[in-house]
Amino acid sequence: MIELKGDSLTFDEFSRIVYRRDPVFLHPLAVKKVQESRRWVEGHLLKGNKVYGVNTGFGKLSETSISAMELDALQLNLIRSHACGIGEIFSEEVSRAMLLLRANALAKGYSGVCVETLQRLIDCLNKGVHPLVPSQGSLGASGDLAPLSHLALVLVGEGKAQYKGEILSGKQALEKAGLKPITLKAKEGLALINGTQAMTGLGVIAYLEAEYLADIADRVASLTIEGLRGVIDAFYPEPHSVRPFPEQQKVAARIYSFLSDSQLVTKQGEERVQDAYSIRCIPQVHGAVRQVLGYVRDTLLIEMNAATDNPLIFTESDQVISSGNFHGQPIAFAMDFLGIAVSELANISERRTERLVNPQLSEGLPAFLSNKPGLESGLMIAQYAAASLVSENKSLAHPASVDSIPSSANQEDHVSMGTTAASHAASIIRNSRVVLAIEAICAAQAVDFRGVNQLGTHSKQFHQHIREVVPILTTDRVLSTDIENMAEAIKQRRFILKEGFDE
Template identity: 65%
Template sequence: MIHIDGNSLTLCEIERVLYDKEQVAVAEEAIKGILDARSLVERKLKEGKIVYGINTGFGKLSETTISNEHVRDLQVNLIRSHACGVGEPFSEPITRLMLLLRANALAKGYSGIRMELIQLLIDCLNHGVHPVIPSKGSLGASGDLAPLSHLALVLIGEGEAIYQGRRYPGMVALQKAGLKAIELEAKEGLALINGTQAMAASGVIAYIEGKRLADFADGIASLTLESLRGVLDPFLPMTHEVRPFKEQQDVAKRICAYVDGSGLMTRQGEVRIQDAYSLRCIPQVHGAIQQVLSYVEDKLTIEINAATDNPLIFPETDQVISGGNFHGQPLAFAMDFLGIAISELANISERRIERLVNPQLNDLPPFLSANPGLESGLMITQYVAASLVSENKVLAHPSSVDSIPSSANQEDHVSMGATAARHALSILENARKVLAIEWICAAQAADFRGMEKLAPKTRKLYDYVRKRVAYAASDRSFSFDIDKMANELKHCREPFL
């Protein structure tokens, strides 16, 4: 059981909820803060105080006062009017994570909502009621308004949700799971949608999968190194000790561990003096990518335990403050940075693919074909990798440098963080396919070299791919093989080191 309090949720706990379906509950120590904040909201209403989002309109309409008899209608109208997202729905892991992160942010105790609302979010998560949430439509400031509104619709018995693999109207999905819709009270609609949970959820998934791919890339690159009879010397410790980036040193150590015991690696001068940069500079490039991942992890860890709605409720000082914690700029930068890093992971991988298949750059059969000339072998896999890498260069254009004013220019600067996160996920999908192609090509090259000469650890990588993708003794379509190995890179947790 994972207990959330708004302050201590970790990425490891998130993985347990997403992939192991571990149950979630509100931590006992968080309940007092939740209740205290709610009491302050109700007291402000009784006192007739004018407070943004409680008894006023929203955005440019914030100067419009709403009477107490209409404060409930105000919250429902907000959800309905803002639920206008478009595009394909978010994946199940992202949707589940949006439920978890919104509940965690509300449990922090600065949102002024009732405990029952947080509990319903958690119940939907634990019972597998997954709102259908279109993935496009957020500006990444004022919160992820459109996506979170689609999430909130289901809580009030509207919208649509997936339950046990089938799509239902929101009310039906709740009923099938034994849950009841909730009637929103003052502040609660705004508290549900004024947050960064769509971009944060997408970002966490992108980080988790990006970290897995970057770690895998070291092993795949090592298999390529052996298949090309790479020079070991650039990976030895002394080079990296005099440029002491820890991540660079770590990658170099991993490469050395992968190829330890190899009968194919060479030493400087045996076959050639120097390898090309895509081989020789693996620690420098992969290490820099790991630095980006560390930066992204830090920003996500802060954000998933932050209060990001508006206004915020401070019972200890009897204040309700309208601020800007919903602004997604920190995540927008992080997601753009992540997209750039993963693009580069694919970029250098494609260059290694070229060295594996190009007969002008190696002493292997042309295009790793068993019958070159009559057959084209793996020639076109490099074309595919080049296409994906080129597409990533477009997707890696930073979203965070763009802003379009909204709400009659009241909200005149936005982050586009949700777009940055979606692009990072698209880049990641392409990069997995590029690394899958390198893995397949490296294994094919190892067959020509003699797989028995591989180091023990890279032999595990070779065996892993060979159980799923057969040696190409003749021409065939590789689309299915590429997709299969890309899927392995997405889900595999095999400890090859």
């Protein structure tokens, strides 16, 4: 069981809940804070005080007062009218991430919801009721209004959800899970949809995948170095000690440890003085990617545990404050930066693949790693596929965060496009996973020609794992399945990495 308190959710807990479905419950302190916040809302309603989103309209309509008899209808109308999402449905993991992160934000006790409403979000998580949320339609301020509205619809028995593999109406899904729809009270509809949980949920999933991809990239690059009989001197600690980026130093040390007992690597001057940049500069490029991952990690960790709706209720000082915590700019920047970094991980990988298959660059390997060059094309077109994906990444890496478009009659006149940035980053990660899968296939084929028995201990183990997924290429065959299988094996983390980056 994992406790939600609103301020201490970790990446490990996120993974356990989203992927492994560990159960969740509210910490008693969170329950107390939520109850206090709700009492504040109800007290001010009794006094007739005007509070945005509680007894007023929304956005440009914030000066319109709503009668006491229509407050519940106001919240339901909000959810229905804002459910304008379009496009493909987010994955089940993203839906779970949104449920989790919205519950964690409300558990902070600044949103004025009923405990029962918050509990229903947690019930959906624990019982596997996953709202179907369209992936397009968010401007990233006032948060993820459209995606979160589709999430909230299921809580009131509307919209659609997936339950045990079956797509049902929200009402049917709740009933099959033994749950009842909730009735939204004053402020609750706004509290459910005013936040950054779509971009943040998608962003955390993308970050976790990118982190593993960076680990795999070091492994794959090491195998390529052996396939090309690379010069190991570039990974000695001395050059990295005088440009002391910690991430660069760690990547160099990690790759050096993988290659330290290899009989395939060479030393400076034995066969050549130095390698091309895509080999020699791996620590500098992979290390810089790690720097970006650190920035993204820190940004997401704050946002995972933040109150991002509006207005926020501060019971201790008896204040309700309209502010802009729903604005997704921090996540938009982080996701754009993540996409740029991972696209570079793919760019340098594709260049290494080219060196493996190009007979003018491969240090004596057969052309295109074919057993019968000319009669057979070997892995020639695998490099084409990688080149296509890195080119696509360059378009996707154009920053979404530099764009903005006014909405709500110019009341909301600057937005973040953070969910677009997160979606682009996720697409870049998917593409880059395939690019690295292609390099891994080519590197494994190269060392088969060189002699697997000469590999270093770590690379020998990694090569064996690759061969469990993709058999050696002895004659031309359809490679699409091999590439897909390798990419899926990376996604499923089937390669056990005994050495973590920080070890």
